[in-house]
Amino acid sequence: MSAARFDELIHAPTRLAIVSLLAASEWADFKFIRDTIGMSDSALSKQLATLEQSGYLEIRRGFVGKRPRTSARLTSAGRRAFEEHVAALQEMVQRSGASIVPR
Amino acid sequence: MHDELGPAEAAEALAEIRARQQQVIDVATVPAWYWWAVGALMVVLAVGVDNRTPLALGVTIPVFVIGLLAATGVAVRGQVRAARLRNGLLDGRGVAAILGFTALIVGCTLGIAFALRAAGVPYPATLACTAGGLAMGTGGPVLMRALNRIMLGNRAGLPR
Numbered sequence: 001m002s003a004a005r006f007d008e009l010i011h012a013p014t015r016l017a018i019v020s021l022l023a024a025s026e027w028a029d030f031k032f033i034r035d036t037i038g039m040s041d042s043a044l045s046k047q048l049a050t051l052e053q054s055g056y057l058e059i060r061r062g063f064v065g066k067r068p069r070t071s072a073r074l075t076s077a078g079r080r081a082f083e084e085h086v087a088a089l090q091e092m093v094q095r096s097g098a099s100i101v102p103r
Numbered sequence: 104m105h106d107e108l109g110p111a112e113a114a115e116a117l118a119e120i121r122a123r124q125q126q127v128i129d130v131a132t133v134p135a136w137y138w139w140a141v142g143a144l145m146v147v148l149a150v151g152v153d154n155r156t157p158l159a160l161g162v163t164i165p166v167f168v169i170g171l172l173a174a175t176g177v178a179v180r181g182q183v184r185a186a187r188l189r190n191g192l193l194d195g196r197g198v199a200a201i202l203g204f205t206a207l208i209v210g211c212t213l214g215i216a217f218a219l220r221a222a223g224v225p226y227p228a229t230l231a232c233t234a235g236g237l238a239m240g241t242g243g244p245v246l247m248r249a250l251n252r253i254m255l256g257n258r259a260g261l262p263r
Contacts, residue, residue: 006108011108011116013119016116016119016120017119017123020119020120020123020124021123021124021126021127021186023120023124023189023258024123024124024127024128024186024188024189024192024258025127025186025187025188025189026186026187026188026189026190027186027187028127028185028186028187029184029185029186031185032130032184032185032186036123036126037123086117086120089113089114089116089117089120090113090117092108092109092110092113093110093113093114093117095110096109096110
């Protein structure tokens, strides 16, 4: 199990949603993230840039045929920070005696 | 912010994390129709095998190959276009479940076909593949539910 460390950067609601999606993925397409979370292109770009500047995320820009395609993936630092953040959240819940067993 | 965060907010954040990860797993889930399509294509191929005429084989083999490629392409489109699942989500148990399911379908279908052939029953491959196709159509979604459970258990945000 990862060490517990609350991460303010990840915990912001939109960034938490983005990082959670990416944590289950090797990579995710920009449009998939945008449509799944329900953000505008510009708002998502801003959040991805913030996570990229922190070293949590890597953005790849390429082409599939003639279409531009942007995808994102968590770096090893980002994945570690997310796991530590999850561990911190679990600790908070467990300390209160509540259950975190999923539905 | 951290100091102000209570257990209820932490639980909400964990629920959000689980829901988001479920969305990625859903993209990778093979739809139920795919298993029925593969089962039907097995039957088509078996009809050609039982007839053994160049015309039957010339029609059924391309239908099987093209149909399988097309169905697989549509079924995995989400993984190709949207997001690719993290490798660690599907562990050894998942791989064992996939291999076990495949071995069971192939083994039972071949076993039935050879038994029917030995008994002199006409169209043994077609009958065996019909049974195999039905098993594929009903068992495929069961396999996917099992794989979903494994992947959900391996995602972050859950106690191990």
